Amino acid sequence: MKVVRTLLFLAALAGAGAAYWSFSRPAAVATVTPKRGDAAEIVYATGVVEPRTWAKVTPLLRERIVELCDCEGAKVERGKQLxxxxxxxxxxxxxxxxxxxxLATAEIERLSVLIERNATSQQALDRARSEVGQSAALVAGQTARLENYVLRAPMSGVVLRQDGEVGEIAEPGTVLFWIGEPRPLRVVADVNEEDIPQVKAGQKVLVKADAFPGRTLEATVDSITPKGDPVAKTYRVYLALPDETPVLIGMTVELNIVARVSRNARLLPTNALQGDAVFVVEGDVARRRELKIGIRGTSEVEILSGLPEDGRVVAPYPERLTDGARVRAAGG
Incomplete structure (x- = not known):
């Protein structure tokens, strides 16, 4: 019986020792050290490709189309009937x-003869002249309105697109023709108002289009519309495209505007940080440190200060680790 109690006591003692060793053993962590590389601050946006010089032709009246040129893709001169x-x-x-x-003009001639014979009054003649003037103004106005029934090219260029058919009812504001020069092209993009302070004319832009998978094209920020859209909370940004860019008018593109580049920066993976904090291994102890962060990328961040050049940082960020806890390198 005594032997059994002794064995049970030794088993319990061994279990307690194993538990103590398990809990007091330093936590195994993986570490990384800062590396050198270029960090870029990117502003993301989407845009549409359009010609730099172009115009839309829309009817001012709701009326049936009776004539329509077959000129899509053709060169037209300014003033040509479309x-x-x-x-x-x-x-x-x-x-x-x-x-x-x-009739009013004939009335003036009749009254002029009568007034020479003193058969009518000067007031009647003046009234007739006034009616002639009014009639002339109405004729001129109606003649001018007739021009609204003819749609003409507002500029010389290529008919980029043509819509509508003879017999259809043209609605005011509906675009029937797009006229412009196929080159040069530009991209019109909408940038969120919180990002627009970082965007400046002359910045480099990386352009991606679904029509050219795996191929990154380049553009340059040309100008920014001074007034933003308070409803959409965006600002319109115009990007200049090189003449050799293969994109076509009307394509939608994704844009990465390079707002700032930091050369030879110290970089850490983003998963090593929680906010601006990291755990740095000093000997066999983990210390929580607040860093000064520069550019934040999707996979890496720029470290400005707060970390030695050869500092060992726990990655990924250990959620359950406490400041001052004993640690050991994984596999060590």
Whole structure:
């Protein structure tokens, strides 16, 4: 019986020793040291490719299309007729106004003869002249309105796109023609208002388009619209594209605007940090340190100060580790 108690006591003592050794043993951690490389601060945006010089042609009236040029992709000169809307009713109105003007003019001639014979008053003649002037103004106005039934090219260039068919009703504001020069091209992008302070004219931009997978194109920030959109909370940014860029008008692209580059920077992986804090291994103890961070990337961050050049940082960041805890390198 005594032998059994002794064995149980020794087993319990061994278990307690094993538990103490397990809990007092330094935690195994993996460490990294800062490396040198270039860090870039990137502003992300999306945009649409468009010509630098172009114009939209839209009707001002709601009327049926009766003529339409077949000129998509063709070169046109400024003032060339592109389409004509049904103007029969407007022309009838003009004919009526001209008839009234003719009648009023004849009335002036009649009254002029009568006034020489003292058969009418000067007031009647003046009234007739006033009516002629009004008729002339109405004729001129209606003649000018007839021009709204003809859609002309507002500039010389290529018809980039043409919509609508003869017989369809053209609605005011609906774009029927896009006219411009195929080159040079630019990208119009919308940048969030919190990022716009970092964007400046002349910055390099990396452009990616789904039509060219695996290929990164380049652009340059050309200008920024001074007033932003308070609803969307964005600012419009124009990017200049080189002439040899293969993208086409109307393509959507993803943009990485290089706001700032830090050369030969000290870099740490982002998973080693929680906010600005890291755990640094000093001997066999882990110490929590607050660092001064520069550029934050998706995979790495720039360390400005707070960490020795050869400092060993626990990575990934240990959530359960306490400041001053004993540690050992994994596998050590």
């Amino acid at each position: 389409a004509r809307l049904d103007s029969a009713q407007a022309e009838a109105t003009l004919a009526e106004l001209k008839a009234r003007q003719k």
